[in-house]
Amino acid sequence: MSLKLIELQVAIPRTLDASKASVDLMNRGLLQQQHTSEEIRKKDKKEAERVNQKEATESSLFQTNDQHQQEKTSSKSSSHPYKGSKIDYSG
Known part of the structure; x- marks a missing residue:
């Protein structure tokens, strides 16, 4: 089965x-x-950044809510100086 030059x-x-x-x-x-x-990889990176942003936003909201509640409690105690903070049940 030899090949001819033209076939090669x-x-x-x-x-x-x-x-x-x-x-x-x-x-x-x-x-x-x-x-x-x-x-x-790019999608995971974007999702991680989105989660980090959301956590930062939520933590700042929680901090402001805590500060607001602390201000409310401090204003309540200062508005009633004669009220006590303890209740005596021994009577």
């Missing part, structure tokens, strides 16, 4: 094209995986 002239360029196509097919899966992992 046609076969060799086609094998190069076929090898390039097969390499592209093998690399396509790897590139898609890398692209997908990069998108997931």
Whole structure:
């Protein structure tokens, strides 16, 4: 089964094209995986930033609520100087 010179002239360029196509097919899966992992990483980073912002906002709200309640309690005790803070049940 010998190949003629003309058949080799046609076969060799086609094998190069076929090898390039097969390499592209093998690399396509790897590139898609890398692209997908990069998108997931970016998405996770955005979600983490959003959570951190929300926690910071909530903590500042809690701090202001605590300060507001402390101000209310201090104003209550200062508005009634004769009222005691303890109740005697021993009677």
